[in-house]
Amino acid sequence: MKSSIRTVRKKEIIEGFYELCKREGLENVSIAKIGKQLGMPPSLIMHYFSNKRLLVLGLIDHILHQYQLIYKPILLKFEKDSSLDPNLLVDRLFSREWNLLFDDGVFFSCYAFIFRDSTIRNEYKKLHLRLRSTLKTILDKDKNLSQKNTDLLAEKIFVVIEGAYYYLSMIDEPKEYQRKLDIFKNQVLELIQMKQKTEN
Amino acid sequence: MKSSIRTVRKKEIIEGFYELCKREGLENVSIAKIGKQLGMPPSLIMHYFSNKRLLVLGLIDHILHQYQLIYKPILLKFEKDSSLDPNLLVDRLFSREWNLLFDDGVFFSCYAFIFRDSTIRNEYKKLHLRLRSTLKTILDKDKNLSQKNTDLLAEKIFVVIEGAYYYLSMIDEPKEYQRKLDIFKNQVLELIQMKQKTEN
DNA sequence: ATTTATATTGAATGAATATTCAATAAACAA
């Protein structure tokens, strides 16, 4: 009830924008095209987003929100159990089921904005800090990792995840993909099971 | 002498394109703007690149070429010496002096194309395979790493480098940047000095 | 029911877009 027309429509517009970006690429989407996709005049879109930058900002907000929605349940699953099966954790961290909900092309197109827009850069940064922090919370629950620097460990784990996300996006041959994925999963496993030093 | 007008002009156009992308972002650069920047009519640009896709393709070719030019000397330095100082290697791998020659924003904008253009995807893939292969060659020269799976090691090292490249791009505070950089450099050092298993 | 605020429409704007074309100039080959 509280969701006024305004809120609903803004969401609808951003989602239409996102769909078009998936299909045609961010650089090819115009306000007119979004209007056509949603069956509304461009002027209505301008009514809610008074210029295109705000529209892009809204899209990025949406994407980062999605990103978080997908990662978090994976991680929260382990917040219930106080014991931690490293293999299971790693499996979940590298699970790509989110690919159905989430388009990598749009993600990287938007990521490119961080280099010319500090607002966007900070949003991205905040998201990644949150992801690391959640992972640390989970690692802290593991008795085997007590007295280890889990902050540091979370940092090292995520840099592999992000490198893998970047690198694997180029691979379309399934066997090659799986082979490389296994390497990176193993790399993270080794980090978790390593005699972790406290200082860097 | 062998460089015909055609070759020279094409290069000039791509470089103008690249400069504009740095300043204004790939999505805001038009053929007319490139023409203005270079003092030539848009029709001349179309004479050499018959449509915009070819222009983008040329830009990506240029970028990947630059990328390679910057990495390779770093790595080739170690091809001369048969001994390998891991600290020095890691320093070079993470050196960001290339930032002066190379714009990260343009790189990621172009990277986003891999998701909708398989030609571009393959170009990016080829580049990354080459980088890993060069690193392997270097690692193979180190006696301490003999009988280790250097293929695998190169893969693990580069995924950290790439994750770091991605992640550090968000950090503008120099101290924080340095702190994180040190973590990732150390992570690679540990990989090199680790008792590396032969299988995965 | 009347007022007020918001939502929606459709038409219009001028600027910018990629691309085409015919004409001229320069470079090259014979």
Place this chain on the structure above:
DNA sequence: TTGTTTATTGAATATTCATTCAATATAAAT
């Protein structure tokens, strides 16, 4: 020098772009 290919120009195309505006409809508040 003549002929031919390539380089360069500038004007023109139709289309699309983000954005504005005034008019109308709907919803919310009184």
